[in-house]
Amino acid sequence: MTTKLFGQAVQRVEDDRLLRGQGQYTDDLMPGALHAAVLRSPHAHARILAIDVDAVLDVEGVVAVYTHEDLVGAMAEPLPLLIPHPTLTHGRTQYALARDEINYVGEAIAMVVAVDRYVAEDAVDRIRVDYDVLPPVVGIENARDGDLLVHDDVPGNRAARMEQQVGDAEAAIAAAPHRLSLDLQVERSACMPMEGRATLARWDTDSRRMQVWTSTQTSTGVRAAVASKLGLDLGQVDVITPDVGGGFGVKIVHPWPEELLVPMAARALGRPVKFIEDRREHFISSAHERGQLQHVDVGFDDDGRLLGLSVQFWHDNGAYTPYGLIVPIITSTQLLGPYKPDNYKVVFDSLYTNTVIVTPYRGAGRPQGVYAMERTMDAIAAYLGKDRTEVRAANFIQPDEFPYDHGLLFQDGRPLIYDSGDYPASLEKLKALVDWDDFERIRDEARAEGRKVGIGIACYVEGTGVGPYEGGHVHVETSGKVKVSTGLTSQGQGHQTAFAQIVADELGVPFEDVEVVTGDTRRSPYSVGTFASRAAVMSGSAIALAARKTREKVLRIAADALETTPEDLEIVNGVVQVKGAPGSRIELGTIAVLSNPLRYAFDEASKAATQFVVGDPSKPPVAEDDEPGLEGKDFYSPPRSTFANGMHAVVVETDPETAEITILRYAVVHDCGNLINPLIVEGQVHGGVAQGVGGALYERMAYNEHGQLENASFMDFLMPYVSEVPKRIEIDHLETPSPLNPLGLKGAGEAGVIPSAAVFASAIEDAEGFPITSMPISPSELFALRLHHEQKLQEGPHA
C-alpha cells in the first residue's frame, strides 16, 4: 500500500525554488518592460480643476502619460461594483483615473509610462494639478454626523443600512433579569503583504492576445475585468498569477486601476509595461480594514445565558464600495460565534469617509464581530461574578444540535447554518492547554509581587469555503507524471503541496510525480479565487473529485488491458495491479498511452503499450461517452459554507510603571475539520496570530483630521517583528469533519487572526481590573486609562 499522505506533515514542494532566489514574482518577470508610476492625490477631498501634463513630455525617457481624458469607452466609466446588494443603496466606485473629484489621499489621477521607474517618478513630479480643496470627512463619528459629505449625492454618508433579526431581541432584553450595554471601538489596520500590488502586461501583436501577470487572489476575475474594460474577447486575454508575495485579502479586490491601465498602455504602446507598487502607495492606495464603532445591548439570566442580543454598528467603508458590503455583513452574522442568543437583532450603517477603501483583510469583519460578542461575554461574567469560561459554556450550541440554523442570511446570501463542531470539547482542550483553572492563583501570586498579569479568552466560529465553485483538472501524461490545475491562486499557503498530497492519495501515485498549477486562466478559465479560507475546501475537494474521475478511467482501461474488472484492481505507486497478484500490472503512463488511440511510439511508455489491446474493434476508437487522453475534470460546488471554529487564550503582563504589554503565553485550540497537512495549518495559525498581535497591540492607520495618513511607512506602521510575537504559540487541534465536502475539510487560513482584538482586550482587562473597550491598545493608551480610572476612584463612588 502507498503511504497515505493526507494528514502528513509533508515538506513543501514550493520551497526549493523560493529558497534559491528563483521565485518568480511579477517584478521578476520580463526585464526591459516599461515602468508605470501613478500620480496620486495629495488631498483627501478635492475637485480637480485642471491637469497640466505638458512638462512631463520634456522628461527624457517618458513614453506616455494618461489622465482620465485619455480613457475611452468602458475604461472611462467608474470601476465595477463587484458585489452589489439590495441594501447597498448608495454604492460608489472610483474611476481608473480620477475624473473630476478625488476622495482620498492616494487616489489615482494620472499614470506615466517610462523607460524605468526612476524616470516615471521624475515625470510624475512634473504634473501640475489645480485642486479646489474640500473639507474631508475623517472618522466614523464625523461620517455618522453627516454635516460634511464625501459624495454630494449620498446623504448622511450612508452607503447602506442593513438589518437582520431573529426572534424579538428588544422584547427579550426588556424582559431579561439582567441587562448590559457596551460601546466598543475597533480601529483600522491593513493586510500589508510584503509584496505590494504588481501587474505586468504584454500585448502580443502577432496573436492579438493580451497577457497579464498580476499579483492577485483571482486571476479569472482580473481576466474578465480586463476583457470587458478594454473591449477584448475573453478568449483573447490570459491572466497568469505568478508567485505572489502574500495577499491576506487586499489582492482579492479587482480590478485595481493599474490592473486595467497597464494592459491598456501595453496595447497602446505595443511594448510590455509593468506597475510595481511601492510601500507608500500600498498604504495610501490599496485597502484597509477593521474600523467600526459598535453598540451592544444584551439581556441575560442568572447563569449568563443570552436571552436577547441587539447590536448596532457603524462601519467605515472608506471612500468607495467596490467590494460591496461583505465585511459588515460578515461582522453582523459571524458575531454570533459558537453561541445561540435565540433573539438577535443587528443593524449596521456602512459609511463613507475620505480615506482609503475598506475591503476584506484576513478575518474580513469577523475580528470585529468576535470582539463585540466576546467583550459582551466578559462583561456578563464580570457583572455576575462568574468565571468567563462558564458564561461562554452556558451559551454554546451543543454537539447534538448540528446542523444549527441561526435563521440569518450569511455573506453568500445563503442561510447561516453551522455544519458541525464540538464547542464544549474545544473549550475543555483550551482550558487544559493554558491551565485556565490554575490562573487565579498565578494572578494572585503575581499581584503579591507587585506584578500585573491577566488571562484572556475568545471564541469564534468562521464560515469558510464559500462557493460558488472551484474546479480541478488532472492529467496523466504518458511519462506517468500527473499534471494538476486549479484556477484559484496561491499567496504562500502551500497549495501545490497540499493539493499534490490529495492527488497522490486519490490516484495512488508518488507525491513527487504530481505537479500542481494554480491561478493560470490558460489552464483553468473557470474559477473564483482565494479568499474566505476557501482554497483547501473548494479546490481541494474539486481536485479530489477530478482525481477520482481520473482513477475511474485508469481502472476502466487497465481492466480492459489486463482482462479483469476495475474492482479487482488497485493503484500502488503509479502502477495498476491486480489485487493479490502484483505480477499482473500496468504502469500509469502506459494507461495514458492506451487512452489515446493515436499511438505514436515516441517514448518507452508508448512502446510498452503495444503489448496491450484495449477497446472494442467493432466500435469507434473513441467511444461516444469517452474522450481521448487520461484526464479527469470536475467542479465542486457546496450547498453552503462550512464552519470552522476555535478558541484562543493569552496571558499578558502589563508593566505597572510603563504600561508596556508583554505576552507570556498564547494558546490556540483550532478545529478546521480534517487536516491535509498539519505543518501548513500550523503555519497558517502562527501567521494569523502574529497579525492578530499586530492588530491588537501595534498597528493602526493614523489619519489626521485632514485625511492624511500619518504613518504610511514601515517606520511608523508597527508591524510586529519577531520581538513582538509570542515566543511560543501552543496549539491543539480538534478535527470535527465537515459533512459538506468529500474530504471533511474546513478552512484554516484566517483562523489565527480572528479572535485577537477580543482575546487581548480580555487579558488586559483581567490584568488591570477595568474594562477595555477600544482596540488596538498601546502602552500610551493603557497609561491614560489607568489615570482615568485612578481619578474615578479618588473622586469616590458617585454612581
Place this chain on the structure above:
Amino acid sequence: MKPAPFSYSRPTTLDEALASLAADPDAKVLAGGQSLVPLLSMRLAAPSALVDINAVPDLDHVRTDEKGVRVGALARHAAVLADPEARRVQPLVSLALQRVAHPTIRNRGTTVGSLVHADASAEMPVVLVLLGGSITAASVAGTRTIEAADLYVGPLESTLRHDEIATEAFFPALPGDAGVAFDEIARRHGDYALCGVAAVVRADEAGSITSVRAGYLSVSDLPTVVDLSEAFAAGTLDDASLDAAADLALASLDPAADIHATADYRAHLARVLTKRVVRQAHDDCTARREGDA
C-alpha cells in the same frame, strides 16, 4: 519610491571631497546613508549632488586613549560597538549603540553620520552632549572643533555647515569616579525610542554622590542634558532623591505628542526612566569604585 537624479562622485581624498562640497551648495555627503537614502527615495530630499566619502582613506578608525574614544567618519556603528577598548574607556557609547536600530543598519550606518543627522530621537547625539564630546569639522577653509554643546540648534539641524565634513567625533573617557547607564522604551524592539535616558553619576571615594547628569532623547526638540545633582545634594540616592531628580528633569523637558504616544505618557516615561537609569548609573559607579578598590 526612487531618488530624484543627482550627480554622484566618490572622491578618494578628503581634500577632493571638501572641494566638491564647496563647489556646490546643494551637495550632500553620503557616508552610511541609512538615514539619508530613505529621505532621498521618498523624495523628501533632492540634493543636486552626492559626495560619497566611502572611498576616502583613513576615516574609518576607532582610536582609543585614556582621554577618550575618537571615531572616524566612516566607522560603522557595528565597528565602534565591537571595539573592546572603546567599551572600556567609555562604556556609555556601546550601551547606547546597542539600542541604535537593528544590527543590519548598524553594519552600514556610521556613528558620526548619526551625530550630524542631529535627530533628537536618536541615541548618539544625546550621548555626545552628555559626555561633553565634540566633532571635528573639515572644510576647504580648514578644520575646526565643534563642542557638542554647540552642535545642535534645532530639529535635524546642526551647526555643521553644508561645506563641512564631520571627520571625527570625540567621546571623552569615563572618569574614574563615574558610572553610566542607558535605557529607552520603544514601541517595537529597534524602533526610535518614545523616550530614552542616559546618565552619568559621579561619587567621591567614600561613595557620596558628587554629580548626576542625564541626557534625554525623544522628549524635546533637541538632545537635552539636565544636571540633576541638586536632587542628590545629600550625597545619597533614595526614592525621595530620585523623585526630586525626576521633577528636575521634567522641568527641563518638553515632550510632544505624536501618533505613538501622548505628551503625558512621554513625560511619564521620562520620569520612570530617570529613576531607573540614574539608579543603574549609581550602581555602576559603585561597582566600578569597588572593583577598583
Place this chain on the structure above:
Amino acid sequence: MSTDAPTQTDPDTGEDLHDVRLHVNGIVHQVRIPGRRLLSDALRHDLGLTGTHVGCEHGVCGACTVLLEGQPVRACLMFAVSAAGQELTTVEGLAAPDGRLGPVQQAFKECHGLQCGFCTPGFLTTITAGLRDNPDPTEDEAREMIGGNLCRCTGYQNIVSAVCRAAEIARLEPSEPLEGEQP
C-alpha cells in the same frame, strides 16, 4: 582622483552613467548605471538577480538584505555605485557549490520557515552571516539574529526553529566559507 566619474550619458534619459564593477556571488559584472540606481534595483534589474526582493525601500523590512563583504546590509539603502569593487552575496549565492541547498535554506525547508517566500531571501542572508558569527545560538539569540527582518506570513515561529536547525545542519556538514568572508 575621483573614482567612478561618469563616463557616458544615457541616450534615453540624459542621465550621467557610471561604469561600475559589481562582484556578486564570486562573479564580476560590469554595469553602466546612473548614480541614483539603488543597489537593490541594480541587482534585480541590471544583473537579473531577482532573488533579492524589495519590500519597503526605506530600510525597515529587511527583504533586500544582502551581504557586503560578508556583513548583512540593506540593498535598498545603498547606491550600486557605492558597492563597486566590494564582494556581495545574494540569496542566489547561498547554495552549496554542488548545488544542494545551503544549511539555512535546508533548515527553512524542513521547518516550514517560509510561506509566500517574499521576505525569505533577506532572512537567509541575515541568518547565514549570523550563524557564521554565532554558530550555536540559543533560541533567544536566534530571535535577536532575525530581529530586524519583517515577515507577514509565518509569525516567525518556524523561522526561529529554522535558525536553530540550520546551526545543527552546519555542525553536521561544515560548508565552504562565504564569498567575501575574511579568513
